[in-house]
Amino acid sequence: MAIAVPISKCGSFTIPPEIRKRLGVDQLENPMLLVEERDGKLYLEPAAAVPVRDIPKATLRAWIKSDEAEMTAFKKSAKRRKWIFSSIPACYYRPVPLPCHYPINNL
Numbered sequence: 001m002a003i004a005v006p007i008s009k010c011g012s013f014t015i016p017p018e019i020r021k022r023l024g025v026d027q028l029e030n031p032m033l034l035v036e037e038r039d040g041k042l043y044l045e046p047a048a049a050v051p052v053r054d055i056p057k058a059t060l061r062a063w064i065k066s067d068e069a070e071m072t073a074f075k076k077s078a079k080r081r082k083w084i085f086s087s088i089p090a091c092y093y094r095p096v097p098l099p100c101h102y103p104i105n106n107l
Contacts, residue, residue: 015044 007013015033017026023046025031034047052060 003016003019005013005016015025020026020031025033025046028046028048030049032047032049034045036043036045
């Protein structure tokens, strides 16, 4: 079922009550949604905050190992260099000629 909902200027929107009930997020004390973008579409899933102390250590170790492997691959890839330079405005990494001195009366 698809429903069109308006999005505010700051990017927030309201999920219709019937969808909130169906997902069960209206019954949670602090409802959260996991928002994932894939192939130009947004996917919303109910999420819950779980204290780290309640997550098994083996799961935490697996997550850390996976994150470290992804970061190593990212650092080796050309995407990293493209991302770094695409995220920095051109004026910050292009050399700009500066005058050798300023007249004292202009300071």
